[in-house]
Amino acid sequence: MAGLAAGEPALRLEGVTKLFGTVTAVDGVDLAIAEGEFFSLLGPSGCGKSTLLRMMAGLESPSAGRILIGGADMTGTPAYGRPVNMMFQSYALFPHMSVEDNIAFGLRQDGVKRAEIRERVAAMLALVQLEGLGRRRPGQLSGGQRQRVALARCLVKRPKVVLLDEPLAALDKRLRQRTQFELMRIQNEVGLTFVMVTHDQEEAMTLSTRIAVMENGRILQVGRPRDIYERPAGRQVADFIGTANFFEGTAAGYRDGHLAVAVEGLAAPLLAALDGESGDRAGGPVTLMVRPERIALSRTPPAGTDAVLTGTVAAVAYHGDASQYRVELAGGRSVLVTAANFGHDAAAIDRGEAVFLAIPPSAARVVP
């Protein structure tokens, strides 16, 4: 966007903190969001992500820290003076105004000329595929249509940053999936910076260029969806994103470019990817994470060098495309395994059967 210093992030937070009485809702958050990003704040309810978003919008003022938008300090600027627009979780469509008037509201506040307003509103209606519904009242629209009006209303001013507060939460599951792709298409077309708050990790993974995982007012990890899923910065992150099996053990040494970890109750050591780690962990305690879909399940002993565990299937949950198994190992520990229900003899594996689990070397990750 014009007027921006090269390399200046669209949005920068420096040590942003928010106290409500004695409760710390947001605790010293630093963040830089580049132009054109689709950035997600992901976390359980009450983690402070919505408060953080509201501070970006200017609807809440931080107790400490600075908020810079396009390089300009806007910490003390009220909502109506900031070049950001927000899509509210309830959509907050003005019920007494038509769809067109809702979308035009922001432009009218800026004193944009009538002809231009008409043009830009029409373009927005086309963008969100609501042509012909401009005269309707929000009450006469379906949930999905209302969602699109809310989106159009916060895009029409071409804000430096578009803030989305749980934009898909009010839609049913089927519509939500379709709308995810719709949202990606629209962001591509308008080329604006999006910041989204969500508690739905699938949604965050699908849409985002980067994700910040939050808990208790702090950011636990910032990264691309793949990094966060495969290389979580800690047990909390790994637990919150997808499902994970954890193994605690002792580093026994290095083997074939992997860290060998001896886990109590397992006959063979588990081999973990090093991720370019150079330090010597030998002898120290290590926590390993293995995603359920990375474990191979079979009735017969698998060939190869993988660490092989034996156990009994304690429960099977059938999901259609895949099934999840809870396998109890000899030592009483249980492991979750996900296996696709296609071209695989696992489809027939039942509760009570004895099975072999193979964990390939790259599947286990050291959790810091």
Next chain:
Amino acid sequence: MSGGRANLWGARLVVALPFLWLALFFLAPFLIVAAISLSHARIGIPPYEPVVVWRHHWPAANITFNNFARLFRDDLYVAAYFGSLKIAAISTLLCLGLGYPMALAIARARPDRRNLLLMLVILPFWTSFLIRVYAWMGILKDQGLLNLLLKSLGIIHHSLVILDTPTAVYIGIVYSYLPFMILPLYATLERQDPALLEAAADLGARPWRTFLSVTLPLSFPGIVAGCLLVFIPAVGEYVIPDLLGGSGSNMLGKALWDVFALDRDWPTASALAVALLVALIVPLALLQRLQRRLARTVEAGS
């Protein structure tokens, strides 16, 4: 809320304007009533002596408790005090007796009819209170329509004296305040989940038993609210006893007006106002405690 200093001043103005208005025209008047209730009466304008006088360059209190002592000494006032409480209490119970079945019937009516039935209850409230009380005068008097009707039916041979008796006051109060009883009752009854009744019936409770053990206890908040809305204005009622109760009717509100307007004894009128407030606050406080305890039991039970 965010924003600059201007918003803060705007916000202060929004709070301050109604606050100052109420302080000036509601709170201050009551302090003045309390003060004058302690003043000496005199003949003049205004008909009371100042409560604070300057004596040797120092302010000094010029107060008396005689006005309150008079209330206790004079049987008329004591009777008015208990008369008000009695008439208000009995009228409230009568309102409850008629209002509860009406509210229940409306709440159990077909959903599309409820609004109409409810509006018919509220409608009289929007018409003149005075005119409606007055309408009863024509009905209840000795040569009135009620006596005419009863005589022509051969039920009575001599006119019943109803106007200018406590009975007429009861009729007037129940008639005027019935909507205030029905509305809160309806609100709680309508909110009740019909599945509760079905559950009770499914568990073997007969309808009457279901009513006593489910519907009635759950509607207690509505009963308390309705009773308060009837009892409070009834205690201080002035127009109804004046028009329907005749000279013999004895209620605090009417006594207050008579002392104020006929005797021009403002200190005693103020003392009566204080007494009337106490008459209201005591049952109110008791009811509030009862309500709180009930709320706790209902919550604990559910």
Next chain:
Amino acid sequence: MTAAGGENGARMVGASRLGLLSLLGFGYAFLYLPILVLMVWSFNKSRLVVIWGGLSTRWYGVLAHDPRFLDAAWLSLKVAATSATLALVLGTLAAVALVRFGDFRGRNLFMALIAAPLVMPDVIIGLALLLMFVALGQTVGWPSQRGFTTLVIAHATIAMTYVAVVVRARLGQMDHSLEEAAMDLGARPAKAFALITLPLLAPSLAAGWLLAFTLSLDDVVVAQFVTGPGATTLPIEVFSSVRMGVSPEINALGTIIVLVVAVGILAAWRLMRARA
């Protein structure tokens, strides 16, 4: 439950239902018969209320030429319209203060002041306001006389608390993010309030104003205290003539009031249904 028990239960339901419905009917008759009787007798030709002297609109004519009632009605309408408007402004501000500016010093006192007039007998309010006006007149010389101004102040004070209750209920239900959205889109707080909140409050503002208007038109007790010579409102006029006994003129006046209110309410109801 046995079959016999079930039948018994069904019969009890029928019986109690019948009882409920007959009480409901009795209640409506109780509420409406007196008004109906009054309306019928307003067309009685005879001055004597017990004797039907034939159908006539004589008393409406008498009423229409009685300057006492006409002057009083005009004053009452002026007082009601002015005090209702004042009450609307003050009550709405009070509701906004309570709902939007959650915490401020003295909030509990404010809440008590808002609730108090609702549960205060009219005689006490009337006496208190009169003593206040007298004290003010003695110390600051205002109000120098009682009449229109003191009536308006008294009625606005009582009615503003009713308005506050009505508006507060609606404001409390309203999604606060609507106002936030307006500000987020560039509207200053006062503009957001004017463009978004006020239009959405409109139905309850109208209801609050009508309530305040009706309360003022209906009040006799407080008005008797705070008014002065030369300023007689319609209820005071009606009250003093009714104390003398039943009069056919008042029957006619009552009929007019009932009809105006009924037409007004029905129109408002139909308007609301058409909108919904």
